[in-house]
Amino acid sequence: MHLPKTPAFILLLSESSFKIEDVLRLPQTSSNEKEPKIEELLSKLKTLQQAKVVIEEEVKEALSFKNTLQDEEDALSIEVLKLERTLNEKEETRRSLQLKCEELEQEWQRQFELKQQKEELVNQYSCQIQETKLKHRKIRLQRDSPLRYNLLNTLDSSC
Numbered sequence: 001m002h003l004p005k006t007p008a009f010i011l012l013l014s015e016s017s018f019k020i021e022d023v024l025r026l027p028q029t030s031s032n033e034k035e036p037k038i039e040e041l042l043s044k045l046k047t048l049q050q051a052k053v054v055i056e057e058e059v060k061e062a063l064s065f066k067n068t069l070q071d072e073e074d075a076l077s078i079e080v081l082k083l084e085r086t087l088n089e090k091e092e093t094r095r096s097l098q099l100k101c102e103e104l105e106q107e108w109q110r111q112f113e114l115k116q117q118k119e120e121l122v123n124q125y126s127c128q129i130q131e132t133k134l135k136h137r138k139i140r141l142q143r144d145s146p147l148r149y150n151l152l153n154t155l156d157s158s159c
Helices: 007-015 020-024 038-144 146-156
Strands: none
């Protein structure tokens, strides 16, 4: 027989000087008596009934505690599921934003390169325009005055 070692039960045992051996063993009878006295049996019965009440209370408390723990575990499981769902959503959002960022970065790089090409073309066209203006100026000067033409040749080497 296994009895619980709970504080209330141990207290009952110590207060009533209740011992396991006493429960398992019948009261000692004198050699001329064959059966234990009724008072002794009633006393033992009363002690056992008190122990039973204490054990039943302990069982109720243990079951209540078990139910409370189960409720807490259920609540924590639900919270874990919610947090995992939130984590998955945030990871998906992060991946989506990362992709968008990479796309924007590539678009920015493409726009930057296009701008540089346009600036180079503008510079190239400006030089071509300058060259064309200078050629026309030379031609006019050759017709008008050969002296000015020599002066312009020295200025032409700057572009």
